[in-house]
Amino acid sequence: MEIFELLARENVPVLIFSAGLYDVIHAVLNKEYAKTIAKMPPKNVHVISNMMRFDETTRLWALMERLNKNASALVETDFWKQCQLEKRHNILLLGDSLGDSNMANGLDFKEDEIVRIGFLNDGIEQKLDMYLQRFDVVLTNDSSLLPVELLLHQIQL
Structure with a gap:
């Protein structure tokens, strides 16, 4: 939390x-x-x-x-x-399926204003390349949210 x-x-x-x-x-x-x-x-x-x-x-x-x-x-x-x-200028998008990478669709944002973080928990060897094509960062094996929290602390909210 x-x-x-x-x-x-x-x-x-x-x-x-x-x-x-x-x-x-x-x-x-x-x-x-x-x-x-x-x-x-x-x-x-x-x-x-x-x-x-x-x-x-x-x-x-x-x-x-x-x-x-x-x-x-x-x-x-x-x-x-x-x-x-x-009035917002950035999106931090978190998802655990390939389709989740599209959740910002329909909004007027440029690709470089969206950071997509994917969570890949099963079929890692088979799906990793696809996830890396859709997400900027891919966390595997039920990773914690610590990398997301660290990112939030580094950026100006």
Whole structure:
């Protein structure tokens, strides 16, 4: 959570895109923030993921799929306006699949304004070359986030 604390302190927007369930991700964030930082995740964190919808008897009746796993899904949202994302000049993109390297698609950023860090945890020998083509840095074997944290401390937020 140290990275989240640093980004919250500096008011840097954090966008979490996931093929997982929004409700689960939100619950984990709430639990972790309650332990270390605050009662709720700060307003600089936004999650785009699959959402469960329940009826009045709490029976799951729909799963709202978020197929748009890129930042263009945020344009014109309250989060976009609140964080003034159009005034930002850089993106630090973290992902663990080849498709994640495209998450900044749809935004008006030049390639040299985006640093892509990939996490490759299985099939390393088979996939490494592909990851190196899509990501600027590739961390392997369930690497820690320490390199990301060090990078954040080195740049001017």
